[in-house]
Amino acid sequence: MKSKRRRLNNYIDDAQGEAILPPEMFCEVLARLPVESILRFRSVCKSWCRIIQSPYFISLQLGVTKNKPFRFIVQSQCEADMSSLFLVDIEGLKAREIHLEKIKCRTRLKFKLPALGVRVFCDGFLCMASEKRLDPVCICNPITKESVILPLSRSKAHLVRHKLAFGFDQSSGKYKVIRDYRTSSNKHLSKFQIITLGESSWRQLNPPQDLCTSDWDAAVFWNGSLHWMINDKTLDDPILAFDLSSETFYTIPFHRLCISHECYELQVLGTSLTIVEHNNHMIKIWEVTGNKVKGFSAIRREEHDTYVCWNKSLFYKTISQLSHKSFMLQVCFKDNKIVKKDWFTCYAPEMKRYFYQDIHGLPDHFSTVHFKPSFVSPSAFLSFLKSASCVEEHLDLVSGEWGN
Amino acid sequence: MSSSAENPTLTTEITKPSTEIATETAQSAKKINLKTSDDQIFEVEESVAMEFATVKSFFEDAPSSTDTVPLPNVPAKPFSQVIEFCKEQIKFKANPDETEKKKSNSEFVKEKTNEDLVEMIPVANYLEIKDLLDVLNQAVADRIQNRSVEYVRSFFGIDNDFTSEEEALLREEHAWAFEDVDED
Numbered sequence: 392m393k394s395k396r397r398r399l400n401n402y403i404d405d406a407q408g409e410a411i412l413p414p415e416m417f418c419e420v421l422a423r424l425p426v427e428s429i430l431r432f433r434s435v436c437k438s439w440c441r442i443i444q445s446p447y448f449i450s451l452q453l454g455v456t457k458n459k460p461f462r463f464i465v466q467s468q469c470e471a472d473m474s475s476l477f478l479v480d481i482e483g484l485k486a487r488e489i490h491l492e493k494i495k496c497r498t499r500l501k502f503k504l505p506a507l508g509v510r511v512f513c514d515g516f517l518c519m520a521s522e523k524r525l526d527p528v529c530i531c532n533p534i535t536k537e538s539v540i541l542p543l544s545r546s547k548a549h550l551v552r553h554k555l556a557f558g559f560d561q562s563s564g565k566y567k568v569i570r571d572y573r574t575s576s577n578k579h580l581s582k583f584q585i586i587t588l589g590e591s592s593w594r595q596l597n598p599p600q601d602l603c604t605s606d607w608d609a610a611v612f613w614n615g616s617l618h619w620m621i622n623d624k625t626l627d628d629p630i631l632a633f634d635l636s637s638e639t640f641y642t643i644p645f646h647r648l649c650i651s652h653e654c655y656e657l658q659v660l661g662t663s664l665t666i667v668e669h670n671n672h673m674i675k676i677w678e679v680t681g682n683k684v685k686g687f688s689a690i691r692r693e694e695h696d697t698y699v700c701w702n703k704s705l706f707y708k709t710i711s712q713l714s715h716k717s718f719m720l721q722v723c724f725k726d727n728k729i730v731k732k733d734w735f736t737c738y739a740p741e742m743k744r745y746f747y748q749d750i751h752g753l754p755d756h757f758s759t760v761h762f763k764p765s766f767v768s769p770s771a772f773l774s775f776l777k778s779a780s781c782v783e784e785h786l787d788l789v790s791g792e793w794g795n
Numbered sequence: 796m797s798s799s800a801e802n803p804t805l806t807t808e809i810t811k812p813s814t815e816i817a818t819e820t821a822q823s824a825k826k827i828n829l830k831t832s833d834d835q836i837f838e839v840e841e842s843v844a845m846e847f848a849t850v851k852s853f854f855e856d857a858p859s860s861t862d863t864v865p866l867p868n869v870p871a872k873p874f875s876q877v878i879e880f881c882k883e884q885i886k887f888k889a890n891p892d893e894t895e896k897k898k899s900n901s902e903f904v905k906e907k908t909n910e911d912l913v914e915m916i917p918v919a920n921y922l923e924i925k926d927l928l929d930v931l932n933q934a935v936a937d938r939i940q941n942r943s944v945e946y947v948r949s950f951f952g953i954d955n956d957f958t959s960e961e962e963a964l965l966r967e968e969h970a971w972a973f974e975d976v977d978e979d
Binding site: 416419423428430437439488 | 932939943955962975
């Protein structure tokens with residue numbers, strides 16, 4: 392306790408000695424608040440503002456936020472409208488607009504963040520990249536508005552596909568990004584690269600052939616590994632995993648034939664990795680249990696009637712499980728294959744009811760990612776930034792190539 | 796609520812000479828005398844006093860001590876409320892019931908004023924009562940969560956030391972965090 396106080400005192404103004412609570416107590420209270428309140432209370436006084444920026448508070452808040460339910464970040468799918476992110480407050484039915492152009496980037500270059508789509512999240516970071524170019528890949532914290540650019544590939548190849556996966560390696564305490572890309576000259580075979588935040592270059596990765604030749608929706612980070620559900624009907628075991636610590640691939644035994652319909656997704660619901668299968672009137676949830684040593688298995692956890700006949704014009708994606716009794720769904724309405732509208736709705740199977748979430752300010756058509764807001768700076772992981780000037784030089788070289 | 800909460804005499808502030816206390820306590824469960832920063836002496840049952848990690852380690856260092864334990868950082872008013880909390884907690888030790896415990900905890904904080912809560916935090920911190928700290932930190936967080944900056948300043952008795960320009964700049968940086976705040 393004493394050492395904690397000594398550390399904190401560096402952040403406390405002497406003039407603020409009048410405060411009733413000892414400084415570390417502000418941290419304990421503040422860390423429990425939603426990120427909106429923390430940002431607002433930076434204005435309370437100078438010592439609070441400094442506390443919120445202290446490494447002690449940042450790691451305390453990260454610990455608290457990791458144990459809280461996910462929040463959601465929404466980005467418009469309409470290209471003209473991608474310059475903002477929306478932090479969704481489900482309870483308060485609010486969407487907080489975060490302007491991407493205000494995000495600082497540690498380069499001399501005029502870096503146009505809005506030109507990049509949001510791809511994947513891990514904890515409080517989002518990873519963004521262009522669909523058509525390898526460079527740049529950007530890691531940003533939308534709350535502190537800081538961002539860093541990962542080492543460049545200096546490839547001018549035109550991509551037909553660029554997918555990212557992002558996770559945290561508990562054993563080294565570092566974040567890792569994996570990307571899967573196909574160039575126009577080799578449209579049917581993916582190349583995989585991996586980088587640890589702080590490394591100076593991407594490394595080639597050799598995944599099993601299935602992953603290189605097939606398609607997958609989104610990688611899911613769970614329990615120290617990234618997981619892919621491969622869209623290939625000929626595969627018996629379609630779930631492939633990658634251990635971020637040992638950097639090895641393995642499969643999770645889940646027989647595709649267990650799923651009777653084509654519409655399914657890999658999802659973290661609560662703290663479990665699940666396979667959510669939905670057809671026009673049912674939702675079935677399979678839960679992956681076990682670990683790498685003892686082996687994995689997937690068991691059927693629950694099954695509910697949806698009471699609504701879903702179809703190709705009106706369909707949904709499971710976003711999260713709010714309690715044992717309800718799910719948050721993102722519903723999409725399409726007319727003539729053109730998306731007209733996305734919205735959130737809460738589905739309570741036991742009550743046989745849907746509750747429309749009237750969240751003011753959301754874009755018409757959006758993508759949703761899970762998010763755990765934190766104050767961690769992405770540059771804290773970039774030890775190579777001492778050679779940041781060389782990154783800037785590279786950026787200057789490719790700057791002309793960035794437009795989407 | 797349980798019956799003991801309606802019996803406030805269990806927390807007795809003793810001002811008698813210490814020799815008299817010794818003869819009295821010999822008849823019932825062992826009692827421990829704790830002296831607050833404003834020189835009030837509290838006679839507390841041993842089981843309650845052992846909830847205070849700071850007091851517990853005092854007796855671990857000097858097991859046979861019968862002295863009054865000084866608590867130099869603890870004023871009497873919040874201390875009596877801390878004792879009230881710990882008495883309730885002890886009941887759940889023998890008979891753990893998470894739902895009842897949560898109910899009892901939320902009732903405890905519900906009837907406290909903002910000032911009570913803020914004053915109890917340093918006491919719970921000094922005495923190292925983790926459960927109480929959790930309850931208090933969460934209760935304070937719940938009370939200020941949707942409130943304005945001005946409300947929080949008066950809640951904690953903090954003076955604003957920003958210039959209006961500095962404050963406007965902070966506001967502008969995260970304008971979205973200032974939307975939809977509860978009325979004071």
